[in-house]
Amino acid sequence: MPAIQLYLASGSPRRKELLTQLGYRFERVVVDVEECHRPGETPAGYVQRLSREKAAAGVKVTDGQTPVLGADTIVVVDDTILEKPKDFTDAQRMLKLLSGRQHQVMTSVTLANADREETKLVITDVWFKTLSDNEIKNYWQSGEPQDKAGSYGIQGLGGKFIERINGSYYAVVGLPLMETDIMIQDFSDL
Numbered sequence: 001m002p003a004i005q006l007y008l009a010s011g012s013p014r015r016k017e018l019l020t021q022l023g024y025r026f027e028r029v030v031v032d033v034e035e036c037h038r039p040g041e042t043p044a045g046y047v048q049r050l051s052r053e054k055a056a057a058g059v060k061v062t063d064g065q066t067p068v069l070g071a072d073t074i075v076v077v078d079d080t081i082l083e084k085p086k087d088f089t090d091a092q093r094m095l096k097l098l099s100g101r102q103h104q105v106m107t108s109v110t111l112a113n114a115d116r117e118e119t120k121l122v123i124t125d126v127w128f129k130t131l132s133d134n135e136i137k138n139y140w141q142s143g144e145p146q147d148k149a150g151s152y153g154i155q156g157l158g159g160k161f162i163e164r165i166n167g168s169y170y171a172v173v174g175l176p177l178m179e180t181d182i183m184i185q186d187f188s189d190l
Contacts, residue, residue: 005067006067007027007029008028009054009069015175018170018174022181022184029068031061031070032057033050043081043104044106044121046074047106047108051119052117055070055117057070058112065115067111067188070110073106082150083150084148084151090151091140091145092137098161101128105123105126107168107175109122109180111183118186122168126165127164153173154173
């Protein structure tokens with residue numbers, strides 16, 4: 001079997017699928033990074049810090065030379081970070097905030113080894129249609145929003161709420177393909 005080209009420090013099935021699409025040989029590593037917003041930290045600073053911490057944690061549990069890819073995605077509306085919902089009430093609050101308006105999805109990707117680290121932030125503007133209470137309830141009952149930042153997944157049933165986007169569709173899913181591919185190619189001789 002050919003040698004791996006990088007490690008993926010993520011348990012996200014979506015990121016695994018997207019990195020597979022790029023054609024790199026990789027292995028996943030399990031990292032434990034606390035996702036806690038710090039007082040005074042901007043949304044962009046927060047998501048970039050998380051991707052850097054995930055990559056750094058991956059470097060610590062691997063050989064230190066093979067690049068480790070860490071990534072994080074957040075949904076932001078009015079400078080408020082919408083993370084994964086705690087329960088239906090939390091998801092309902094988030095989806096009502098997103099309903100009928102624009103928000104941003106910020107995805108940060110970090111590639112690191114023991115000697116080097118690079119981070120790229122991709123911001124995509126997303127517009128939601130106006131959602132009814134019934135649509136929100138039915139969507140919650142589908143099970144899809146429970147593990148998604150902002151309580152929705154653009155690649156699933158939540159895609160029917162999206163009027164348009166300006167930016168990277170794949171960044172909204174969780175890993176911007178073009179930007180990630182360029183980073184990996186520039187990072188080493190892969």
